[in-house]
Amino acid sequence: MASTSTIEKAYEIARERYAELGVDADRALERLARVSISLHCWQGDDVGGFERPGGELGGGLAVTGSYPGKARTPDELRRDAETALAQVPGRHRFNLHAIYAETGGARVERDELGPEHFRRWIDWARERGLGLDFNPTFFAHPRAADGFTLSHADEGTRRFWIRHGAACRRIGAAMGKALGTPCIANVWIPDGSKDAPADRRAPRERLAAALDEVFREPLDPKHVLDAVEPKLFGIGSESYVVGSHELYLGYAVRRGKLLCLDSGHFHPTESIADKVSAVLLWLDALLLHVSRGVRWDSDHVVVLSDETRAIAQEVVRGGYLDRVHIGLDFFDASVNRVAAWVVGLRATLQALLLALLEPAELLRRREVEGDLTARLALQEEAKALPACAVWDYACLKGGVPVGAAWLEAVQRYEREVLAGR
Ligand code: RNT
Ligand code: ZN
Numbered sequence: 001m002a003s004t005s006t007i008e009k010a011y012e013i014a015r016e017r018y019a020e021l022g023v024d025a026d027r028a029l030e031r032l033a034r035v036s037i038s039l040h041c042w043q044g045d046d047v048g049g050f051e052r053p054g055g056e057l058g059g060g061l062a063v064t065g066s067y068p069g070k071a072r073t074p075d076e077l078r079r080d081a082e083t084a085l086a087q088v089p090g091r092h093r094f095n096l097h098a099i100y101a102e103t104g105g106a107r108v109e110r111d112e113l114g115p116e117h118f119r120r121w122i123d124w125a126r127e128r129g130l131g132l133d134f135n136p137t138f139f140a141h142p143r144a145a146d147g148f149t150l151s152h153a154d155e156g157t158r159r160f161w162i163r164h165g166a167a168c169r170r171i172g173a174a175m176g177k178a179l180g181t182p183c184i185a186n187v188w189i190p191d192g193s194k195d196a197p198a199d200r201r202a203p204r205e206r207l208a209a210a211l212d213e214v215f216r217e218p219l220d221p222k223h224v225l226d227a228v229e230p231k232l233f234g235i236g237s238e239s240y241v242v243g244s245h246e247l248y249l250g251y252a253v254r255r256g257k258l259l260c261l262d263s264g265h266f267h268p269t270e271s272i273a274d275k276v277s278a279v280l281l282w283l284d285a286l287l288l289h290v291s292r293g294v295r296w297d298s299d300h301v302v303v304l305s306d307e308t309r310a311i312a313q314e315v316v317r318g319g320y321l322d323r324v325h326i327g328l329d330f331f332d333a334s335v336n337r338v339a340a341w342v343v344g345l346r347a348t349l350q351a352l353l354l355a356l357l358e359p360a361e362l363l364r365r366r367e368v369e370g371d372l373t374a375r376l377a378l379q380e381e382a383k384a385l386p387a388c389a390v391w392d393y394a395c396l397k398g399g400v401p402v403g404a405a406w407l408e409a410v411q412r413y414e415r416e417v418l419a420g421r
Helices: 006-022 025-031 075-087 114-128 155-181 203-213 245-255 273-279 306-317 339-357 360-369 371-383 386-399 405-416
Strands: 038-039 095-098 131-135 183-187 224-229 258-262 286-292 292-294 296-301 324-328
Touching: 006 386, 025 339, 025 386, 038 075, 038 339, 075 114, 075 339, 075 405, 095 114, 095 324, 114 131, 114 155, 131 155, 155 183, 155 203, 155 224, 183 324, 203 245, 224 245, 224 405, 245 258, 258 273, 258 405, 273 306, 286 306, 306 339, 324 339, 339 386, 339 405, 360 371
Parallel strands: 038 095, 038 324, 095 131, 131 183, 183 224, 224 258, 258 286, 286 324
Antiparallel strands: 292 296
């Protein structure tokens, strides 16, 4: 591993190089340090949760792989998450699903969940200085087995899921209140059909009405912020998804909700990067689920891809860092799950740092002048600027491993903790 003085020297040289292009690397680092990424709990146990061990996941969500060491209890999951968070600079958040409730062995139905079932999560988050985000779980349940929840034709089933959604907002509000930072409560439902439906209209009308009921109770936005997450298609809902992009975009605009854009939820060549500045014309804020679509799967581990970089660029270039909440969403059971978390976290932070280090003024000026040749050439030159030296310095300053040293820490954790499970 590079010594402290080497890292500092490399940073000094990089800083000068960036300054020549009008970029203040110190400021980029200062801004990066204030970004909180919401780490999704479900990478830690293959979206298992603690409600009914061994239950069907459903909802078109599929986790493949059988890497050993999966978290089996809330304490194991917390310890794994702490290990992952210790490998990245900054203060972050943790994103829970309703199925991660701790009910002390009692069977508590989803529509009866309350803040008391998340007490230990809240205490843990407070002790660690983490914010919490939350999601009602509209899958992995007998009442979701036919693929419909909030848009279900059966009123009793629909009401059950409405009560679940409403209960989860209250849990989110309790989390936000206890931790002093608003909890984002994000609604994603699997509703849709494998083959061409005869009626696309009725389920969408039922969903819109059900959402209004879920959100009926006025709750303080200082404690909880509501978000809705569209999807183009899923496994088993290839022909029709009730909660499509248009449905939720319209809903979010009309009802003043956050829209959640998941990078794996669109056509394979359609990028959510382009959507950021379009939807933020009409919405106060956005939630991002940073993920990586590969062919039919929407949830591969996030890496520093052109897509991840483009998303970060759009957030930074638009000056939207304060209006865009960034969360991760992927699940891979074929590699060490803690390492998967770290790879996704580090890639997302690196993408943001690269965006913050972009000679944005220079590029914009060339564009305004109509010098598109220079814009292209400078964009290319910017790609190979010494950002690595700045990232290493951010890790050094943040007191976390520099470079691949984090892998050794995670491998040690695997030998000492995960291997015993
Ligand atoms: C599913 C959505 C959703 C889930 C999580 C588990 O396609 O992306 O966000 O991944 O709620
Ligand atoms: Zn998502």
